Each structure stands twice: as structure tokens, then as C-alpha cells.
Amino acid sequence: MFSNRLVNILIPIISVILGLLSGAFIMLIFGYNPIQGYAALWNGAFGDLYFLGETIRQVTPYILSGLAVAFAFRTGLFNIGVEGQVFMGWLASVWVGVSFEAPMIIHLPLAILAAALAGAAWGFVPGLLKAKLGVHEVIVTIMMNYIALYSANAIVRHVITDNADKTEQVAPTASLGSEWLEQLTYFSRLHYGFVVALFGALIMWFLLNKTVRGFELRSVGFNKDASHYAGMNVSRNIILSMVISGAFAGLAGAMEGIGTFGYYSVKSGFTNIGFDGIAVALLGGNAAIGVIFAAFLFGTLKIGALNMPTQAGVPTELVEIVIALIIFFVASSYMIRWLILRFKKEGK
Amino acid sequence: MAFFEILQTIIPQAIFFAAPLILTAVGGVFSERSGVVNIGLEGLMVMGAFVGIVFSLTFDSVLGGWTPWVAIIAAMFISSLFSIIHALASVTFRADQVVSGVAINFLALGLGLFLTEQWYGKGQTDIVERPFYSTDVFLLSDIPIIGPLFFSGLALTSYLAIILAFVGWFVLFKTPFGLRLRSVGEHPMAADTNGINVTKIRYIAVMISGAMGGLGGSVYALTIALNFSHATIVGQGFMSLAAVIFGKWHPLGALGAALFFGFAQSLSYVGSDVPLLADIPQVYLMIAPYVLTILALAGFIGRAEAPKAIGKPYIKGSR
Numbered sequence: 001m002f003s004n005r006l007v008n009i010l011i012p013i014i015s016v017i018l019g020l021l022s023g024a025f026i027m028l029i030f031g032y033n034p035i036q037g038y039a040a041l042w043n044g045a046f047g048d049l050y051f052l053g054e055t056i057r058q059v060t061p062y063i064l065s066g067l068a069v070a071f072a073f074r075t076g077l078f079n080i081g082v083e084g085q086v087f088m089g090w091l092a093s094v095w096v097g098v099s100f101e102a103p104m105i106i107h108l109p110l111a112i113l114a115a116a117l118a119g120a121a122w123g124f125v126p127g128l129l130k131a132k133l134g135v136h137e138v139i140v141t142i143m144m145n146y147i148a149l150y151s152a153n154a155i156v157r158h159v160i161t162d163n164a165d166k167t168e169q170v171a172p173t174a175s176l177g178s179e180w181l182e183q184l185t186y187f188s189r190l191h192y193g194f195v196v197a198l199f200g201a202l203i204m205w206f207l208l209n210k211t212v213r214g215f216e217l218r219s220v221g222f223n224k225d226a227s228h229y230a231g232m233n234v235s236r237n238i239i240l241s242m243v244i245s246g247a248f249a250g251l252a253g254a255m256e257g258i259g260t261f262g263y264y265s266v267k268s269g270f271t272n273i274g275f276d277g278i279a280v281a282l283l284g285g286n287a288a289i290g291v292i293f294a295a296f297l298f299g300t301l302k303i304g305a306l307n308m309p310t311q312a313g314v315p316t317e318l319v320e321i322v323i324a325l326i327i328f329f330v331a332s333s334y335m336i337r338w339l340i341l342r343f344k345k346e347g348k
Numbered sequence: 349m350a351f352f353e354i355l356q357t358i359i360p361q362a363i364f365f366a367a368p369l370i371l372t373a374v375g376g377v378f379s380e381r382s383g384v385v386n387i388g389l390e391g392l393m394v395m396g397a398f399v400g401i402v403f404s405l406t407f408d409s410v411l412g413g414w415t416p417w418v419a420i421i422a423a424m425f426i427s428s429l430f431s432i433i434h435a436l437a438s439v440t441f442r443a444d445q446v447v448s449g450v451a452i453n454f455l456a457l458g459l460g461l462f463l464t465e466q467w468y469g470k471g472q473t474d475i476v477e478r479p480f481y482s483t484d485v486f487l488l489s490d491i492p493i494i495g496p497l498f499f500s501g502l503a504l505t506s507y508l509a510i511i512l513a514f515v516g517w518f519v520l521f522k523t524p525f526g527l528r529l530r531s532v533g534e535h536p537m538a539a540d541t542n543g544i545n546v547t548k549i550r551y552i553a554v555m556i557s558g559a560m561g562g563l564g565g566s567v568y569a570l571t572i573a574l575n576f577s578h579a580t581i582v583g584q585g586f587m588s589l590a591a592v593i594f595g596k597w598h599p600l601g602a603l604g605a606a607l608f609f610g611f612a613q614s615l616s617y618v619g620s621d622v623p624l625l626a627d628i629p630q631v632y633l634m635i636a637p638y639v640l641t642i643l644a645l646a647g648f649i650g651r652a653e654a655p656k657a658i659g660k661p662y663i664k665g666s667r
Contacts (some may be wrong), residue, residue, distance in 0.1 A: 030466060058461070078446060125642075135645045139590040143638035146583070154631035269582050279454065282447050315465035320458030328433070329450035331443035 007340055011333045012283055012290070016297065019326035023318060036312040044307025045300040053185025056194055057260055059299030063197040063251035063347025065277025066284060066291040067204050068245045073286045074208060075241035076221035081126060081141025082249040083149030083274030085119040089253025089265070091152045092118035094264040095160060097170025097257070107173040110257050112196065114253065119250020120243045122148060131235035137242070145270065153266045166265040176259040184301055193259040198292070200251060205288035249274065279327050298323060357618045358611070360502050364482070366610025367509040368393070368568035371589035373595065373602035374516040375560025380597055381520065382534035382553030383657040387449030388434050388587025389561050391456030395430045396565025398460035399423040401576040402467070404476040415478045420566040427562025428555045435554035439547055442661035461578055472577030473511060479570045480505050502512045516599035529553055533655035536662040546662045564588065588597065594641060612637030
């Protein structure tokens, strides 16, 4: 009745339900009407085409940053540095977008490619240090986040512009924006980035599950020593994994750079796209299709929450608690698994 | 500016910035030494900062001069309770400890901001009226050379941080409890066979890290940030985690690493006053702490050996 596969799909679903229920409970405690609260959230995410457009826009970078975290996880690496790689991708795509003019068919792919390369380069450093010197990738990626934040700011101020806090708008030939999509969604900021994100998920699935290289990457994630014994080059796979993970993160940055905003402005702190990507990857079970669903859920929650204060008086931050609880329940899947098995036994 | 005066500006600043990191990192060492990964240090600091600020704002009129001290104790207590969630997930529910830690980070920030909005009706709290002020230590600050460097212009909490790092070292390496804690992190089955309650030790270790993280967060809030908002704790917990690993899972190593971060951070603050550093573009000073950390890890620190059983839930009877 409950195969292992089914249980694996049930766990995230049950976690989401438990998370939402806990959110309702918290709303009750603080004297809000949970039904009103969640209705406001629903309207804020799907109420009309404008909100739908904004939701999809928010989901787009989440898919890519989720893929980035998930890809590294599959090779047994924890990439907390997605945040920094996002900055680099964002900056690179905008830089290509503002610095010259070219036909769209060259300019746009070039901007996207630049973002992927910049993210990949930022992932290469921790990968190399991990593979060759055994330096813990968690610390190096954390440090790289700060380096990215400050260097990107300095590059915007002193290289791309002359002491301005913001770059110019990217050339239309390098922009993912589309008037058609904007008009369709009552002038939301929806852009063609979601095509890139879905394509990215397809690539990750194909690479990991259908190629020899992907098999090696996963194998290193399962057991480094056994992979080494089987003749695989562990160091090369570790570096490759971080590079590909970084490339996905860079693309997530491009979604903001040449999609949503069209410029890079000096940042005082992190965007949280990378950190939220960790949550997305975890809920999505580190699989490409799971990441899409998880990104969709979190994007919906984040955009929908913006409507909660006005329509139901509930603070936006409630959603952060709900997301945290969902992750917590996913983490405690042992308990849910145990309960399901228990239920299965009694049902017989 | 003379060399001595430069030191006089940099060193107290370094210790001042390092104190919250020292506290949190020493707590992290306890948790990780018992075999529980603690990515949640950031969240524990957030919780500590939130409780510290709210407590100060609420009880300022009652407690007077004692407010900040009672506030950091309250923050320790609440954060320690909060960390039980992490222990429950990672020890009892056998959760992936990294995932559970990430959940702690999200949960602390979510709860803190939600309650701030709920209680104060805005995104950030007011500024506290009675933070920790920096003072000169009685008599000691008059000692030539050492006095101005180490005993003047520092908040008392900075000394507390350094003292607690040594206390942490003593507890971890010189007491039976410390030995048990380390054995649980290295080889839980052997520890279990010798009659040590692995679950209990791990719960205690995580709660210690909760208390220290709460202390670190509240000290940061009451010395540097002075209010609570989404931008109060941004990455200090991750820096503390880095200090744990940089310091090779040793309380004094963590102390050293945190002081190093503090030193590098203070360089970027006072850099413009120092003749040699003033000519360097500011961005290099800003990224210096992080670049130096990476170089240090890659170069002379070498491979860090984590506790053997780190990240693995202990399941009785399994091999």
C-alpha cells in the first residue's frame, strides 16, 4: 500500500500541510482569522493575472538557486555560497547588457552565458580548495559571499559607472523582458526567464540521471572512497560539481539582472535568493522536478504574503515562520515515516 | 599617526567586534564536538538579539542599570530553550542536521520579525536606552602600554567573552563532562557501551550552544546594533560557524579565529585614519577579512579534522 517511492513523495506534501496548519494555529493564537489570512495569501499570489505574473517572476530565480544548491548536495557538497554566485551572475549579465550593443540573437545569449560563467568561476574557487587542499567548502563559500557582495559594489561604483550607485538599464537587446508578457499580466514584471529556469531543470535532470558524468557525480556524493576505488577522479568531480552549481546560481542572478530589474544597484546586504534556494532544494528532495514544485510553493508564499497585511491584517513575516516549519518537518521526516508505517500496520 | 596610537585604535575595536563571535563560536564548538552540526548558530544569535532587545525595552524602567545584564541572561535562557528544537529534530527525530539548522535560521528570523511587527507595529524596534557602554577598567587601564591597549574603551562583555572561551576550554578538556561530550562526538557507540547517555549529552551540548549563541546575539544587539530588525544579525552566525571550523573545533582556536575576524573587521573601519592603509581602495579592506580567512585555511592551517561522528544521528545497536 505504501511503497517507499510513495512515502518519499508523501513526506514533502505532509510537511507542507503541517507547516500551513501550524501557520493557521499561530494566526489563531494571535487573534487573526486563518481562513481570511490564507485567502488573502491566495489572492495575493493568484488573485488576477498581475499577481500571477509576479508570482512566476519570483519563482524563476528560486528554481535556479534551488537547482544550484541541489546539484551540489547530490555530490555531497553544501554550497552556502549561492548568494555570492547570484551577485556575480547578476553583475556579469548586466555588465554585458550595458557595455555594448549587438543584435539580440547574440547579445542575449551572451549576457546569459556571462552570468553562468561568472557564477561558475565563483563556485570554482571553493571547489578547487575542497578538492586539492581539503578546505571545508562551507566556510569558503560563506567567505566568498561577502567577497562577492563588496567586490560587486566596488565594480559598479568604480568600473562600470563613475561613482554612481546604480548601473544604467541594460540594452533592450540583452533583456529578457517582454512587452507581450507584461501586457498579458497587467504590467507585472514577468519576463522570459522562466523558460531559462525550466530549461535549467531539464539540463540538471539529464546531466545527473542520463550521463556517465552525472553517475560519477552522484557516486562521489554517496561514497567518496568507493568512487575513488572504482577509478573515478574524485577531485575533478568535486570541482565540476561546484562549477555547475555555481553556473546555476549565476543564471539565477541573470534572472534578476536582465529580467526583473535590468540593472545592478549597490547592495547593503544579501538578497536571500541564495539562502532561500537552500530551503527550495531541501523541500524538493534535491531532484530537478522537486525543485520546480518547491520553488513554485515558496515563490507563491512570498508573493502572496505581501497581500496579507492589507487584506487580513496578518504580518507578512508569518510566511517566514511557515517556510521554516515546512523545512523543519521535512528534516524530521524520520518521524513522519515512522507514523506512516505505524498507520500502515494498524490499517492491515 | 604613531604606531602605538594605531594599535590603540585597532586592538580595542577588534576585541569589541569579536566578542559576539567568540561567544557564539565557543557554543558552536560544544555542539559540534558532541556530534551535532550547528548551521543554526545564525538563528540562535537572531533569537538572542531579539530577546535581548525586547527585554531591555520592556524592563528598562524597572531594572535600571541592571537592564542589559538581565537582558543577556534572559536571551541566554530563551535561546537555549529555542535550541531544543534543533536537538529534538537532529537527535530524537534523526533529522539531517544541516536541514534542521537551516530551519532554525529561518524560524528565528521569522518569529523575531513576526513578533516585532505584532508588538511594536513596525519592522524594527526602537533603539534601546541602556546598552553596554565601553568603560576603562579600574586601575588596570592605568598600566602603561597594556592598559590603553587591553583595558580601556572596552565593554565589559568583551572580557566576559574571552573569559568564557577559557571556561569553555576548561570544561571541554579538563572535566569528566567534557571528556564524555567529546567521546560522544567521536564514537557514540563506544561511549554508549561505557554507560554514557548519548542522547542526554547531545541535548545538553546543543542547549549550551543555544545559550552561548543567545548570549552572543544579545551582546551584539546591546553593544553594536542597539535595535532589532531584519538587518540586525546578518551573517555573524555564519562567521561564528567559520570561526568554529577555522579554530579546529577547539574553544581557544575559535577564540583566536574570532579575534582575527574582529581584527580584520576593525581594519576596514579605522583604515582611513591609518597612513599606510588610507591609500588602499576601501573595497580591499572590506574583503580583506574574508580573503585572509580563505588564504589562511588554504595555506598554513591545513586540513581540519572534524569530530568523527559529526552529522550522524546515533541509532542504538546499529554499526
